[in-house]
Amino acid sequence: MGPPIIGVSNSIEKISELIKHVADTGLNVVITGETGVGKEVVAQNLYQSSPRKGKPFIKVNCAALPDGLLESELYGYERGAFTGAEKKKKGKFELAHGGVLFLDEIGDMSMPLQAKLLHVLQSGEFAPLGSEKEVVSDTWIIAATNHNLEQEIIKNHFREDLYYRLNIITIDIPPLRERPEDISQLIEYYLGIYTSQFNKKNLLQPNLAIIEKLTKYHWPGNVRQLQNVLKSSLVLGDWDKTIVALFSSADADDRPSPKSTVPESVALITEYLDLDGVNSPEQPSFSLKSIKKTYLEKIEREVISYILSSTGWNRSKAAKILKISYKTLLYKITDLNLSPPA
């Protein structure tokens, strides 16, 4: 399971050393680095070199699921814990018992779930949703993120106490562009693998000029992007086309498109905001007032739906939690056109 860590750079050598030292300590680890840089490979190598090898390695992507689902995914639930919980389900914490729980994209976990995770790490126990009984958890937590957690703490998006709990050891993987000396070894390794995977008879050997070009590229998608370039070169049976494409898109990669710099709240009102055409008639719906209204409605809808579904549509309970009157809640339910699940 999982590839070896390829690379000859100082940083890769240091990381491999660190893995050897950390693996049998069981200390919590946070792996940081840009997308495609090899965070999961490092997590798998930690596990493979540890005494927990052979026990479960359970991965949870904390960014992929909405809050409620992530919570039940992690901690499991008893039958009847909420509407739709028809039978008991074990959580990933329980499944990872004795092994590794790999919390991927930990930087995207919501504050309430961070609080719960902190509690579990402090007490070594957790209770599945709808259960009174605490379950003892013996899992090695390896977390990964491509966010800068220190900045997230300043922005109040990440709990400082959780950060110190998780982050006993940090393994930061530098982007590929900062360790270009790894590129030719990665090319050799993955070309070998893909050549046999795609049943190609001849290895498409890159010459020195090509290796040099690939080494100069800035690889925003890191090793994963390099893998894709190798795959397409192999399929096309030729390097030139892929390399030309790579460099012609290079400028575009550096400059984020205007669309991606528009915050969600603005995008909600106008498809795109043409800042030069403030008075243009194509933007009739754009105003601070309308954004505020739409956005507040969106948040209101999210919060009310969440509370209603987590109380099993018990309206008086929901009203109490939301600290609004029962009548107001009924009004909002109608106004926002909310309805209980069939």
Ligand SMILES: Nc1ncnc2c1ncn2[C@@H]1O[C@H](COP(=O)(O)OP(=O)(O)OP(=O)(O)O)[C@@H](O)[C@H]1O
């Ligand atoms: N040093 C390396 N040696 C061998 N393979 C590597 C190395 N680094 C990355 N890879 C490979 O590159 C691909 C991307 O790596 P991985 O999935 O670990 O990245 P990641 O940092 O978790 O990315 P993301 O943030 O997008 O989840 C994988 O196929 C992985 O095997």
Ligand SMILES: [Mg+2]
């Ligand atoms: Mg990953």
